[in-house]
Amino acid sequence: MRKINPNSRRILFSIGILLLFNLSTMAQDDLLEMLEEEQEPESTPVSATFKSTRIINGHSIETRKAGSMEVIIQHRFGRINSGIENFFGLDEAYIRIGLDFSLTDKLTVGIGRSSEKATYDGFLKYKFLEQKSNGGFPFTATAFFSAASDTRDRPVEVDFKHTLSYVGEILIARKFSPGFSLQMMPVWVHRNLVETPEDVNDVFALGIAGRQKISRRSALTFEYYYQFNNTTDSPNYNSIGLGIDIETGGHVFQIHVTNSRGMIEKEFIADTDGDFWDGDIHIGFNLIRVFQLKRDGKPPKPMEGY
Amino acid sequence: MAILPYVSVAQQYKSTESYIRFFSDAPLEDIEAVNEKGVSAFNVETGEIAFSIPIKGFQFAKSLMQEHFNENFMESDKYPRATFKGKISGYDQNKSGWQPGTANGTMNIHGVEKELKIDGELQISDGNVKIKSVFPVTVADYEIEIPKVVFYNIAEVVEVTINFEYAKN
Structure with missing residues (x-):
């Protein structure tokens, strides 16, 4: 059987403390932080790559919205x-x-x-x-x-x-x-x-x-x-x-x-x-x-x- | 110590529906935008409240105006959300029907924080909370620049309406 060396025991212990600490900060429940964490960054179409449908003489990729x-x-x-x-x-x-x-x-x-x-x-x-x-x-x-x-x-x-x-x-x-x-x-x-x-x-x-x-x-x-x-x-x-x-x-x-x-x-x-x-x-x-x-x-x- | 956080979590409500509107009343034209993508959390016990509104979620009647709002005024790539964090006081959580309440806290719009006091109303019933408020926002307070040569006239103070409906978390 392998012996757990004291060093790794210490590491495990620190991890345990960290986990506890984490739980306690979660319990503080900063409502805003909680909301921010829950809001996934959305992948939306990028707008205004160019200001205009023309660059100088030629067209840009931009098309205006319908209507x-x-x-x-x-x-x-x-x-x-x-x-x-x-x-x-x-x-x-x-x-x-x-x-x-x-x-x-x-x-x-x-x-x-x-x-x-x-x-x-x-x-x-x-x-x-x-x-x-x-x-x-x-x-x-x-x-x-x-x-x-x-x-x-x-x-x-x-x-x-x-x-x-x-x-x-x-x-x-x-x-x-x-x-x-x-x-x-x-x-x-x-x-x-x-x-x-x-x-x-x-x-x-x-x-x-x-x-x-x-x-x-x-x-x-x-x-x-x-x-x-x-x-x-x-x-x-x-x-x-x-x-x-x-x-x-x-x-x-x-x-x-x-x-x-x-x-x-x-x-x-x-x-x-x-x-x-x-x-x-x-x-x-x-x-x-x-x-x-x-x-x-x-x-x-x-x-x-x- | 293990129970305490549990209790507060139990009194925590999360928004299920939202309606945020801003309205600018200017001589040339009225500008209105509505956003249904805001989220909020409210702790009935402590009065703590927070909301977060994605700027890109504001819908305008004119699409180009929406683009300018995001690109030029709000810089929504840099500052994607407007947030508020504070505490509502002056209400009785056992009272039914609409009752007044006052939120004190920090508003963050366009990356600029400002202490605010917002009056509103709330309705608390079993497992369901509603909050509504209409308050003015001074555009200059948040370092949002309104150019002088602009063909949309934007009021210096815009009216913001906030409605949230919450369910128990």
Whole structure:
């Protein structure tokens, strides 16, 4: 038979004392501590990975709750290196006006019109995975599909189908901390008709974007799209954007600098002709106003007997 | 010594249902949110009471307002719960029907603690306790910043309604 050595007996004794001590602290029954212990940390969907449904030029993974409508006015001035005669670009204006409707909490449809190339666009956006708090699912993923029609007057008449372009994109984002979020987005851009024989119809790109809050209501943002296969003949650069988000109640105001003029995917991802490092930079802003068309439902009634 | 804690546990009640509402009455628009996820414990014998309310459980009519409430005002990722810990006095545990009572204790909202005295009413019957109270909360007391450029007008003092129903633990 093995002898229990005095050391381990002492340990057992200490454990016993500890257990007793534990019981007595439990008996003190601090009600609040008891409640806190009982409340399991819930794993809920993470909200506000980004302040807005747009980061700078491109979309974020965010979709608004069902019944919301967003009015979006996007505006880019001319290039700041265009000199005093063009008032550093402020004489020029490129604009996109858009309306987004949230049909469900996860599905948004949008339409828009851009002054650049007189383009109409429409998109569908569907959030199919959600990041959850407290060790739940690690990221949010949203699928995006858009179609655009370039309705410029051209010297030669083109069929409607030749004015069309399509974009398919998967947006994947994670909110790492209350202040910091990062997003990756593989994109495919298809153009039915390209400008020159050297241009490719299908462009593949990978975007990366992020935000860092600098106060409770403002954040710094960046966005970059790397093109894998676009032509290098005509001026063609990867889209870069740096910005600030400012939130004021029902509005989000985004101010930024970017080398892209267009405000739809097909334009800024595959057709950016400004060299950011050469000063081909546009000052721009997005003004987003959210309207709640349909309320989320009545608040619960008070309990009976009170 | 072994029996004493047992007795106090026997008089301990836990909430089975709750209704917490806050209401802000401001010139531009009234803002209301309701939360049914609060939990509470109450010891009828000693008057000790505690409650804990998950901030994310507040439901607003406008979803964006709810997001702002959590993100900008309450910072609910950092401070997930509002809690109260104190003692109710001035009631008779053998009396039936609604009777007044006063809770003295510490409220913790947005990570800021404040001593409070809350007047309310309670109803004690066999195996069942109900508590109700309506009291004002001054937003600035809890270092909750209301921005000047905001399109939702939030009152500086909001009205909080608390209803709990308890059953014997």
